[in-house]
Amino acid sequence: MTKDHKKGDRHHATHPNSSDITLSLRHIDNGYKLAARVIHAGVIVFVAWQARLSIEALAGGETSVKLFIDWIVGGKGALTGTSLLFGAGGIGYGLRERHLKKYKTVAMTRHIADLERRLDPNRTSSGLAATGETNPDDR
Numbered sequence: 001m002t003k004d005h006k007k008g009d010r011h012h013a014t015h016p017n018s019s020d021i022t023l024s025l026r027h028i029d030n031g032y033k034l035a036a037r038v039i040h041a042g043v044i045v046f047v048a049w050q051a052r053l054s055i056e057a058l059a060g061g062e063t064s065v066k067l068f069i070d071w072i073v074g075g076k077g078a079l080t081g082t083s084l085l086f087g088a089g090g091i092g093y094g095l096r097e098r099h100l101k102k103y104k105t106v107a108m109t110r111h112i113a114d115l116e117r118r119l120d121p122n123r124t125s126s127g128l129a130a131t132g133e134t135n136p137d138d139r
Contacts, residue, residue, distance in 0.1 A: 102131050105131055105132040106130050106131055109128075109130050109131075109132070110130070
């Protein structure tokens, strides 16, 4: 070995080996993970503190928030605010899913038709509409 490659040489000391680099990267990674957890905990504490301040500000008075909560949970009779919200949400969800299903069906119909034309140009159509609905003549 030459003098440049001996242990304890200044040249060797300035070039850490891979285990030293891995150890350094682990320390950096752990530091970032700790920072992320501290920030996450800080955000939770801040939100809780703000919620407490909001509750203190609303305490003891007849507010619109109290009236809204009473409307949601305590209607007289079967029709309450909660039932209206859930019903409207269910209808909205159903309409959105129906729209997405038709959109995806049209997109897949075009794709499948293109593939079928490539495989067998003489293939006949099933007669379904692009949205997947039955051909009106077949009803």
